[in-house]
Amino acid sequence: MSAQGGTRAVIAALLANLGIAVTKFVAYLLTSSSSMLAESIHSVADSGNQALLLLGGKRARRAATAQHPFGYGRERYVYAFIVAIVLFSVGGLFALYEAWHKWSEPHGITNWQWVPVTVLLVAIVLESLSFRTAIKESNLIRGRESWSRFIRRSKAPELPVVLLEDFGALVGLVFALIGVGMTLITGDGRWDAAGTAMIGLLLVTIAIVLAVETKSLLLGEGAEPAEVAAIERAVTGGPEVEGIIHMKTLYLGPEELLVAVKVAVARCETAEEVARGIDAVEERIRAAVPVARVIYVEPDIYQAQAGPSETAGQPGS
Template sequence: MSVEGGTKAIIAALLANLGIAVTKFVAYLLTMSSSMLAESIHSVADSGNQALLLLGGKRARRAATPQHPFGYGRERYVYAFLVAIVLFSLGGLFALYEAWHKWAEPHGITSWQWVPVTVLLVAIGLESFSFRTAIRESNLIRGRQSWIRFIRRSKAPELPVVLLEDFGALVGLVFALFGVGMTLATGDGRWDAAGTAMIGLLLVTIAIVLAMETKSLLLGEGAESAEVETIERAVTAGPEVERIIHMKTLYLGPEELMVAAKIAVSRCESAEELARGIDAVEARIRAALPVARVIYLEPDIYHARGGPAEVSGRSGS
């Protein structure tokens, strides 16, 4: 569901941004407004970012290889991190440079004065449609989480990225409308420069937030506490396991969780009986948490006084 919803939101944002980028750039050529130029580059950067997300999703679906035995699921995180870099450099830093340049040499908007306002109002409508699509698709998987927690905790990067981009685009358009409107009202081009600077600071802030969240995913995140509790209940639900000695989890991709655990098993009469017990535990885990696709269970004997067997001198590997 997250893959399909993310793709739908990305395509909606891509189509909106391509159309908006063209109209903004035409408006800039007619008016030479720095706010319009900053918004044009912003839309171009957003379009490139959505193309990167689509490419990352496609490459992440490649089959596992001997060199990459766990597959390429985390490649989606790599491309999401590239999005943050593009948004920071091409979007934010360019807007700040353009603001500095316009402040040093301010000039008003003397021709085609109705064009930038019209373009910005149309762009707000198109971006609102894209933002609405991202919100609707996110609500399908967000559950009762707050928006901040959803963006911070989501293991699928596409929807949080599109949400932040669309939110930033809408706020940026309001900043641009403010700068252009004040320039038209006063004839002072420094208002245009101020609007451009506000756009640049906004994009840099969003890029930093995206980079920090994506960095955490790249380093490797484990299961959420609720997911860990679900796994623990599934492991200990049958007679095969006395207790969990220790367990670690790791997301190999947005829809693939690895579970590795050392478990204290009941005494068995044969290896075949032990193997059947392990298989039963794995089946319970997958039924309780379908995202747990890679499971490694190491059976051990738990000593009531000394603790796990490895405490008495055995390796914990």
Template sequence: MSAGGGTKAIVAALLANLGIAITKFIAWALSGSSSMLAEAIHSVADSGNQVLLLFGGRRAQRAATPLHPFGYGRERYIYAFIVSIVLFSVGGLFAIYEAVHKYEEAIHSPTKGAITSWQWLPVTVLVVAIILESFSFRTAIVESNAIRGKASWKEFVRRAKAPELPVILLEDLGALVGLIFALIGVSMTLITGNGLWDAAGTMMIGLLLVVIAIILAIETKSLLLGESATDEDVKAIAAAIVDGPEVERVIHMRTLHLGPEELLVAAKIAVRHDETADEVAKGIDAAEARIRAAVPIARVIYLEPDIYYQKG
């Protein structure tokens, strides 16, 4: 996996979510708060998602086979897409369902949804959860900064070829904002004795998770369809190809990510018309070596020699 950075962020988020999920379930069982239940399910969904990312990263490392000659690098994209589905269904839709159910109860009897026992526990759990999630979010930010470069956070999420860090970033951000919604809903329910606030907090959590899941699905779908190399890598590859006497110019070129750290390069290159086959072959080998030196993730390279005729 792109390295230990992504794995470190995933493990940090997984450990935080497992501990938080247990405490949230305890708080829900003792207080009956729907916001606590929604947050508990949210933490369970996040924990499952992190396991999926780790599993996908491990499976993506398998060697190529005759049936899958380009390897299994895209499995990381598949599992990241599954994460968006889990977040949407298990996290978002469940929270919305719970909010509607709680709202129907509270609208007929506002005090029915009030938190009457262990009133201090939900607030305590939420405050502790916010602290733990903040540490997890900080780890994801630090690891992302190591590879983000000068890109904005929006550009990083949209353009990152390794899906794990953007997924963890959005999950942790959603978890923090969701905890704040839950804290507001629970606090207002305790202050007013009206369960509608708890239902409103649960609804906001559900809508938030649905929005994040949709963003993840859209970005991961693009990776699954196949994205080209970054503009910087494309320029570096093109420059490497012509940085020698063997190649006159690049006629056209296509790039495709076979996985986050594996790039396919296919190009038609112009060679001199008076070269022998042996000279052309040696020139292609030299160009391939330059490409790999310039962009190490360019693992699969196909260069087709041709004669370029100037039009007009």
């Protein structure tokens, strides 16, 4: 669900940004507005970012190999991190440089004065449609989570990236509209430069947020508390296991969770009984948490703590 929804949102954003980038750049050529140039580069960067997300999703579907036995699911995180770098450098830093340049040499908009306002208004409509698609697809998997928590905790990077990019694009268009509008009213090009600077600061902020969240996914995140609780109930939900000694989880990709659990089994069980019990535990885990696709269950003998000087209470070897 999240992969398909993320792809639809990315494609919608890509189509919108390609059309917007062309119109913004034409408006810049006609008016020499720095806000329009910053917005043009912003849309070009966003289009490239969405292409990177689509490429990352395609490469992540490659089959596992001997060198990469757990597959390539995390490649989606790698490309999402590259997106953050592109947004920071190509989008944010370029806009800040252009703002400084325009502030140093301000000039008003004297030609085709109606063009930038028209282009910005049309861009706001197109970006709103793209943003609506991202919100619709996110709501299918967000549940009752707040938007901030969804962006921070989502294991699929595409939807949070598109949400933040579209939100940043809409706010940036408003900044550009204010800068261009005040420049047209006052004839002072520094308003245009100020709008450009606000766009740059906004993009840098969004890029930093994306980089921090994607870095956490690259380092490796475990299952959410609700998923951990469901797995624990599944492990102990039958007579095969006396208890959980310890358990670790790790997301190998947005839709693939690794579960490694050491369980306590009865001393009197035969190897055949233990094997059947492990199979039953694995089946219950997959039923409770479908993304738990790689499961390792290690049986062990666990003794209750008997005293401070005794070694009981430690798992067997």
